Amino acid sequence: MRKFSVIIPVYNRPDELTELLKSLELQSYRNFEVLVIEDGSSLSSNLVAERFKNTLDISYYYKDNSGPGQTRNFGVQKASGDYYVFFDSDCIIPPQYLATVNEVLDKNYTDAYGGPDKAHSSFTPVQKAINYSMTSFFTTGGIRGRKKQLDKFFPRSFNMGISQEVFDKTNGYSEMRFGEDIDLSLRIIETGFKTQLIPDAFVYHKRRTSLKKFYKQVYNSGIARINLYKRHPHSLKMVHLLPAVFVAGNVLLLLLSLWNIIFLLPLLLYILLIIADSFLLEKNILVALLSPVASYIQLFGYGLGFFHALDKRILRGEDEFSAFSKNFYK
Secondary structure, eight states: OOOEEEEEEESSOHHHHHHHHHHHHHTTTOEEEEEEESOOSSSHHHHHHHTTTTTSOOEEEOOOOOOOHHHHHHHHHHOOOSSEEOOOOOOOOOOTHHHHHHHHHHHHSSSEEEEEEEOOOHHHHTHHHHHHHHHHHHHHHHTTTOOOOOOSSOOOEEEEEEHHHHHHHSSSSSSSSSHHHHHHHHHHHTHHHHEEEOOTOOOEEESSSSHHHHHHHHHHHHHHHHHHHHHHGGGHHHHHHHHHHHHHHHHHHHHHHHOOOOGGGGHHHHHHHHHHHHHHHHHOHHHHHHHHHHHHHHHHHHHHHHHHHIIIIIISOOHHHHHHHHOOOO
């Protein structure tokens, strides 16, 4: 019987960890352990983990801060299972999750998998709008875990599983502080392993609780895309350029609108499209009205981060650490 090791890096999020662990208590598949790895937090989650000792096979570890990738590697070194599952601490896991994964792996085994994310009914309107901006076809093109026809699927570590063999042969996550999950997925495929998307293995992913924090997250993601390009030149695809093109296009239209207001029409139509699509999905007018705001933050944040990294890493030739020490390493 397959044993899963659920590894959760946590940094100053004890309240969110409580919700995650409560959801793991309800898993229908019971052969799993939980490892909570505290990455140098000032707000400890030790007491949170302690409360679940009687209902979960759970272990808690504290280590100095080194970023999410190295923290996950630390968890693997302490794990006793044969398949490692990684969740971000701001996720809620449906009761059938592990049972679904186990069934799929029995029928179509792969050494790595990933799943999509959704918004839970308890999420705030802002969180639901952020979820829309990160999963909608009109913002990300649907590349974040909802296309089964993709020839190669790149799991992301908020909802990702790898076998012991994968970890041994890839040495797990690199020292990257942002984009480390895509870096691992690229190395998994380059090493010859197969990955798969399991559409029914979804999680409810909170991401960020405010638009300001969300902007910082997506800005860093834009930076990470160039850092990934420097490590894996073949990884940069046309779709990754779209947010930067979106930023440039919006700026151009705004400048042209100074000459003729009709150039604002495409922007208005796009905003109305987002509102209508979000409302059809969420049936909530507040979420629908917030969705264009979140979508613009997502696209502009990513695009501006991409341009920033393009300047520092490509044009100026700076290395990852010196170029972005304030963003990632302080």
